Amino acid sequence: MAGIPIKIRGLEKRFAANRVLRGVDLDIPAGKVTVLMGANGAGKSTLVKIICGLYAADAGQVELNGKPFAPTTPSEALQAGIVTVHQNINDGVVPDLDVASNLMLDWLANPKSAPVLNPRKIRRSAEEIAAKLGLNFDMNMMVSDLTLADRQLVAIARAMAHAPKLMILDEPTSSLSASEAERLFALVDKLREGGVAILYISHRMSDIRRVADRIVSMRDGTIVGQYETEPLDYEGAVNDMLGHTMTDVNIAVQAPGEKVLELENLQLKPESKPINLTAHRNEVIAITGLVGVGKTQLTEVLFGQLAPAGGTVTLKGKSYTPQSARDAINQGVFLCAKDRGTNGVVQDFDINRNITLPFLSSLSTLGFVRRRSEYRITNEAISKLGIVCQSANDDIGTLSGGNQQKVMVGRWLSHPSDVLILDEPFQGVDIAARRDIGAKLRETAKDRATIVLVAELDEALEIADRILVMAEFTIVGEHKNENVDVDLILEQVSGAAAPQDLQEQKEGAAR
Amino acid sequence: ADMPAPFDNPGEVKIALVRYLSTGDFFQAYLSGVERQSEALGVDLRVLDSRQDAALQADMVDQAIALGVDGIIVQHGLTESMQAAVQRAVDAGIKVVAFDVNVENPAVPQIEQSDRDLARLALEQAIADNGESWKAGYVYVPGIAPLDRRNETWVEFKERYPGIDEKAQFGTLDNPIANSNANQARSVLSANPDITVMFAPYDEFAKGVKIAVDEAGMSEQVSIYSADVSTSDIAAMREPNSAWKATAATNPAVVGEVSVRALAMMLAGENPGASVVVPPTLITQKDLLEKDIKNMEELSEKLPQFAHAPVAVPEWMPLP
Amino acid sequence: MSETRVNKKSMSLTDYAIRYGFVALLVGLVVYFSVAAEGFASPYSAVFIFQSVAITGILALGVTATLVVDGFDLSIGAVATSALMLSAYVMVVMEQSALVAVVACLLMGALVGLINGFLIVQMRVPDLLATLGMMFLLIGLQRIPTEGRSIATGMSLPDGSTAGGSFSPEFLALGRHRFDFFIDNLIPVSVVFLVVIAIGIWLFLEYTRYGRVMYAIGSNERAASLAGVPVKKYKIIAYMISGVLASVGGILLAARLGRGDIASGNNLLLDSVAAALIGFAVLGAAKPNAFGTAVGALFVGILLQGLTMMNAPYYTQDFVKGGVLVVALMFTFALSNRR
Amino acid sequence: MSETRVNKKSMSLTDYAIRYGFVALLVGLVVYFSVAAEGFASPYSAVFIFQSVAITGILALGVTATLVVDGFDLSIGAVATSALMLSAYVMVVMEQSALVAVVACLLMGALVGLINGFLIVQMRVPDLLATLGMMFLLIGLQRIPTEGRSIATGMSLPDGSTAGGSFSPEFLALGRHRFDFFIDNLIPVSVVFLVVIAIGIWLFLEYTRYGRVMYAIGSNERAASLAGVPVKKYKIIAYMISGVLASVGGILLAARLGRGDIASGNNLLLDSVAAALIGFAVLGAAKPNAFGTAVGALFVGILLQGLTMMNAPYYTQDFVKGGVLVVALMFTFALSNRR
Numbered sequence A: 001m002a003g004i005p006i007k008i009r010g011l012e013k014r015f016a017a018n019r020v021l022r023g024v025d026l027d028i029p030a031g032k033v034t035v036l037m038g039a040n041g042a043g044k045s046t047l048v049k050i051i052c053g054l055y056a057a058d059a060g061q062v063e064l065n066g067k068p069f070a071p072t073t074p075s076e077a078l079q080a081g082i083v084t085v086h087q088n089i090n091d092g093v094v095p096d097l098d099v100a101s102n103l104m105l106d107w108l109a110n111p112k113s114a115p116v117l118n119p120r121k122i123r124r125s126a127e128e129i130a131a132k133l134g135l136n137f138d139m140n141m142m143v144s145d146l147t148l149a150d151r152q153l154v155a156i157a158r159a160m161a162h163a164p165k166l167m168i169l170d171e172p173t174s175s176l177s178a179s180e181a182e183r184l185f186a187l188v189d190k191l192r193e194g195g196v197a198i199l200y201i202s203h204r205m206s207d208i209r210r211v212a213d214r215i216v217s218m219r220d221g222t223i224v225g226q227y228e229t230e231p232l233d234y235e236g237a238v239n240d241m242l243g244h245t246m247t248d249v250n251i252a253v254q255a256p257g258e259k260v261l262e263l264e265n266l267q268l269k270p271e272s273k274p275i276n277l278t279a280h281r282n283e284v285i286a287i288t289g290l291v292g293v294g295k296t297q298l299t300e301v302l303f304g305q306l307a308p309a310g311g312t313v314t315l316k317g318k319s320y321t322p323q324s325a326r327d328a329i330n331q332g333v334f335l336c337a338k339d340r341g342t343n344g345v346v347q348d349f350d351i352n353r354n355i356t357l358p359f360l361s362s363l364s365t366l367g368f369v370r371r372r373s374e375y376r377i378t379n380e381a382i383s384k385l386g387i388v389c390q391s392a393n394d395d396i397g398t399l400s401g402g403n404q405q406k407v408m409v410g411r412w413l414s415h416p417s418d419v420l421i422l423d424e425p426f427q428g429v430d431i432a433a434r435r436d437i438g439a440k441l442r443e444t445a446k447d448r449a450t451i452v453l454v455a456e457l458d459e460a461l462e463i464a465d466r467i468l469v470m471a472e473f474t475i476v477g478e479h480k481n482e483n484v485d486v487d488l489i490l491e492q493v494s495g496a497a498a499p500q501d502l503q504e505q506k507e508g509a510a511r
Numbered sequence B: 001a002d003m004p005a006p007f008d009n010p011g012e013v014k015i016a017l018v019r020y021l022s023t024g025d026f027f028q029a030y031l032s033g034v035e036r037q038s039e040a041l042g043v044d045l046r047v048l049d050s051r052q053d054a055a056l057q058a059d060m061v062d063q064a065i066a067l068g069v070d071g072i073i074v075q076h077g078l079t080e081s082m083q084a085a086v087q088r089a090v091d092a093g094i095k096v097v098a099f100d101v102n103v104e105n106p107a108v109p110q111i112e113q114s115d116r117d118l119a120r121l122a123l124e125q126a127i128a129d130n131g132e133s134w135k136a137g138y139v140y141v142p143g144i145a146p147l148d149r150r151n152e153t154w155v156e157f158k159e160r161y162p163g164i165d166e167k168a169q170f171g172t173l174d175n176p177i178a179n180s181n182a183n184q185a186r187s188v189l190s191a192n193p194d195i196t197v198m199f200a201p202y203d204e205f206a207k208g209v210k211i212a213v214d215e216a217g218m219s220e221q222v223s224i225y226s227a228d229v230s231t232s233d234i235a236a237m238r239e240p241n242s243a244w245k246a247t248a249a250t251n252p253a254v255v256g257e258v259s260v261r262a263l264a265m266m267l268a269g270e271n272p273g274a275s276v277v278v279p280p281t282l283i284t285q286k287d288l289l290e291k292d293i294k295n296m297e298e299l300s301e302k303l304p305q306f307a308h309a310p311v312a313v314p315e316w317m318p319l320p
Numbered sequence C, D: 001m002s003e004t005r006v007n008k009k010s011m012s013l014t015d016y017a018i019r020y021g022f023v024a025l026l027v028g029l030v031v032y033f034s035v036a037a038e039g040f041a042s043p044y045s046a047v048f049i050f051q052s053v054a055i056t057g058i059l060a061l062g063v064t065a066t067l068v069v070d071g072f073d074l075s076i077g078a079v080a081t082s083a084l085m086l087s088a089y090v091m092v093v094m095e096q097s098a099l100v101a102v103v104a105c106l107l108m109g110a111l112v113g114l115i116n117g118f119l120i121v122q123m124r125v126p127d128l129l130a131t132l133g134m135m136f137l138l139i140g141l142q143r144i145p146t147e148g149r150s151i152a153t154g155m156s157l158p159d160g161s162t163a164g165g166s167f168s169p170e171f172l173a174l175g176r177h178r179f180d181f182f183i184d185n186l187i188p189v190s191v192v193f194l195v196v197i198a199i200g201i202w203l204f205l206e207y208t209r210y211g212r213v214m215y216a217i218g219s220n221e222r223a224a225s226l227a228g229v230p231v232k233k234y235k236i237i238a239y240m241i242s243g244v245l246a247s248v249g250g251i252l253l254a255a256r257l258g259r260g261d262i263a264s265g266n267n268l269l270l271d272s273v274a275a276a277l278i279g280f281a282v283l284g285a286a287k288p289n290a291f292g293t294a295v296g297a298l299f300v301g302i303l304l305q306g307l308t309m310m311n312a313p314y315y316t317q318d319f320v321k322g323g324v325l326v327v328a329l330m331f332t333f334a335l336s337n338r339r
């Protein structure tokens, strides 16, 4: 069953003076995965939000099966068979309800469903939905107790349970590990076989290579390139979306400087093996590993959020036991936390206030904030990281996801530190921006030790002088980033424990 | 002494005070009067406080019945909600007196502080001080039974003395009442700078008006007449140049005592009469200054008619 | 809902303390008062406690509905007193029947809820602000027809005439009739209303799709909306439930008073908010729930009744109420967050 | 804060309506009353409006501080009346000086704020619940020492003796002294307090890092904490600001009344919450802010002053207050969300 269920013509959308969509023409054929590529702020999510009834277009039209279609509410779009997994994961789950209710949220929302709840039936249906994605959650658990990755899985599972005509996935794998992503791709394959039209948005080349049937590139609110013929020209698509060709990254491994941070026999859990690690100035260390192996927990220990189960940490030759984030920052250890939505961004603030928040004490005299100094810092960050915005006074909520991420990185780069830790700094960032951020990190790395935690090996290879592999809450491998044995790393990443075991272990920990 | 039954064995006598209003000096003083007289009699007193919940107050009568009391004093309340409850008490053979609420029951004597007399005494003093024609401000919030009764007298006086020109009527029960009324009175005085008499027949109102008059610098020009009295009212009236010229009041403690005495008479088989009126006293600024009265105790000492009401006092009755 | 939070197999002592701590406190109070206060332990006393909290309890259940969708309704007290005045006005001044009075009040409550909901949902006025404005508006409005006077049979009207109507006996029965239940004339109508409404709201919130959706809205409005929930409609419904229940409370109050008394109902708002909030702590739910609200209302009723029977002066009642509330909730919340 | 929201170059008509609509309404009211109510337009009247809102305004600024950290303080009214009683008790019964009374009240306010903050931050009791409990507790507590009597010079004490102290002249001056300002004896102390406190809180919230950080906490507590903000400390400070300002309000109240009046402070609470919430709409801020709060308090003061001068009965004042509130805010919020 072929056909083109969705035809978009001349779609335009502006926010105040910002023309975000400038005449988008796009067809999304049935039975194919159309990958939409575009730099941060190109307008991808905006396009999605128009199709799914969240925003109204200013001009142009969308046709659904040949009929004009302009949903005014998400529920209208849902009823027309358009199912969306949004970029912002927390838009997809209800934290104070249990997993079962979350998986059944669409059923609950449907006015045609039975009015009276049968808890047992709901549970069973929810379990079926979860099983499709191979999930094995405790249905009674509150979603607020789940990690972000698990929440994303819940949101995806819920969407997959529909029988959609059009499935839109806006960066669905941003928090997922490879094995979980693979399960998602298997489902995408099934939907494709069933003749569903799929619009897939991602910045991860590995995802794109895995699922794309055709690629559409978007730049500055217009479609600039389409690739449908096998083999797909990935490089061309990327060049289209960026407007220029990409240069390869060439890491020149730097000679490490003075020793700054030393972890000795650090244990994340009482039963886990100790971690030994030394970080030097002028060195970028990448720690990679599957989701749930303890990377974030390591950052929490170093940032005063969690007491280690054992071992010692030494900072600049002195014993280092931070009690709070404030404490860590005062001693020169910065953390750019992952999941910017919950851990980083202050929604009510503009860009300026978001960037300067941790450094206000040094930016104020007698408690009064020195406006001029703070704007100098902010404007510098905006230009250094190429944040797409109208001015330093833009509300952060009006920025695209990737640009919000740049603001977060820019914040922690705006002041000198001894140790800079970045947990998943590339979440939702486009390839070019990722390289920019990476280059910026390396450029400024001279006087500090930089530790980057990433689940994607590609990202580690792009940025690090040294790559550490983490598994089961300890370091299992170390590689200098010169002629790396990628296979060995991959083996270490997954070899220590089979992915299935990890999954079980994770559930055990959560319970 | 020779006490009639059941007071020959007063420890066995249980009475209940069922209150509608309790917050404020008047009610606290009333309660202390009730307690004092009950103690003098030696009876067991239960206090049931409905905190201005009329429905709850009716329930509390039933509760008192269930507790097996011999007599009930109903203090304030709404006729409509109390009538049936009181009837049930009467049917259960319990003696009931009611203070300041008409329960429409011939078996229940009314204890009254006569709001009409209070207003009349204050207004007569206003006429005596200011003549028969003046521009007046009047503080009133409708819907509150004693204020409504005082209002009737005000309406009568306006009819009788056409020279009284009511320039403004205002008033609020927002708490703190004195503060809120001070704000309103200030506005009224700036809109009507020719007002010379303020009739505020409730001491919280009068207190607010006095603050406003002072703040507007009009205490030479304006005279305040009110009802009710308390120690702090006395202090306010005694201030140099105070605009508060007179207030008419009954002693709430005495009313409390009278309530218990009337109930005791009924328990002893005597009849206190269908209505027991505690006569009010006019208290003027002049009295207070001349007799050097500084608080309620001195007021009782120096104005004996305020300290005691010679009502409901059979020979056997022990007084506190 | 609460059963979903704690895994039955692995309940620790803390879990028990969280779930049953508040209920234990309640039982403890009852036992204490039964021993210490003569006459506390009797069916009449129990019925009395229920009756004394019936009206606040019903209002509190309405607040609960708005709390569930993460809203708040400050206008309930004013809606209740408006219903009190309206029913009196309809019967006494307009000389209509009890049925007309009841219908008028319910419509008024629904309309106020609709306006509140409209302001909050459509005009995006913050909930506290919209309902606070509505509160002031109603407090003023309910006094305008009679120029601030209470409404009683035979009252004189602003135009000088005398009101000819009266509270009909059927209407008064709502406040005064008592059903037989083992003992003759035991259970008042208002208690039946409370129990029925509490069970109704509980079933609605816990066991219907609508209730579950309302919890979803309260937890993450955006996610619910993206899942196709007509969020605005549900929010408006929540405020309408609140308005209607508040007017039911007002009707019961009117029936008990037999008079449109403007001074009554001052404490309704704060007492019912207290009951709804205490409900958070019951069974360790840590969120608005109908069962908890009903228990919260009872808790306050038992406390006040016990203290009254022990002859505590009125001001100590507020003090003890506040103190017990703070201490009890402190432990519940501190425990439930320490897990 | 507000200047950051709207790009100056591109302000549309709607933007103007949002920013200046409420201020325009205020000016319109002033013009209307000046024409309609004789004596409204005079320096005395202006000063008086400030004076009449001084106490609620100061309380409202405290509420604003808690609103900024996404909290809420229901206990302010009770704190104010507790300070009223406490200052009277210290001077009249304990026969201490004005200074001792003022210090005692400020300490009491700070302590209540500290306890509120502790309950909310450390014990994780929801803010409404903790402060509601505190409210009941204080209402009871303030009446215990005098067994529910108000405190005045020469009062007799529960033990039968007579209180020997009195309100000291310096203390009363807080309520009664007036500073010269072009005209002799024009500006009351309370107005000076209001203006100074409003400017102080405004500078604090808008221009200091502490205020900035408090707004961050209100928007995303976790993010603020990970940015190195000691969240708990700041939240407790917000409640302490609220408690201290409420006690300042109570001190001014005591100085104005010259006695310790028994009052619940409910109306103080509602009026100051109204002022703080109206503040959301001023200059299109759509969030708690000190300037807006002050304007909100003035708005209510002007409305009531004008209506009283026009001889409107008290119930129409509530009605108009509610009506104007709802309509004004409806447009502000509807407009500001439509952008």
Ligand SMILES: Nc1ncnc2c1ncn2[C@@H]1O[C@H](COP(=O)(O)OP(=O)(O)OP(=O)(O)O)[C@@H](O)[C@H]1O
Pocket (backbone or CB within 6 Å): A015, A018, A020, A038, A039, A040, A041, A042, A043, A044, A045, A046, A047, A087, A388, A397, A398, A399, A400, A401, A402, A403, A428, A430
């Ligand atoms: N609600 C809004 N108000 C104002 N501007 C907005 C709003 N939403 C998006 N924008 C602007 O529209 C542009 C496109 O944003 P959009 O989220 O569609 O980008 P995107 O292509 O999805 O980027 P990313 O890859 O980073 O997710 C950005 O410049 C953003 O600042």
Ligand SMILES: Nc1ncnc2c1ncn2[C@@H]1O[C@H](COP(=O)(O)OP(=O)(O)OP(=O)(O)O)[C@@H](O)[C@H]1O
Pocket (backbone or CB within 6 Å): A147, A149, A289, A290, A291, A292, A293, A294, A295, A296, A297, A298, A338, A455, A505, A506, A507, A509, A510
């Ligand atoms: N404070 C905690 N208490 C109990 N368990 C925790 C805590 N923090 C993390 N965990 C569990 O420990 C495991 C490791 O978590 P962590 O977030 O450190 O993994 P990660 O490798 O950083 O993965 P991700 O890529 O998702 O960040 C997870 O299963 C998580 O549920």
Ligand SMILES: [Mg+2]
Pocket (backbone or CB within 6 Å): A044, A045, A046, A087, A170, A400, A401
């Ligand atoms: Mg996007």
Ligand SMILES: [Mg+2]
Pocket (backbone or CB within 6 Å): A294, A295, A296, A297, A338, A423, A453
């Ligand atoms: Mg991690």
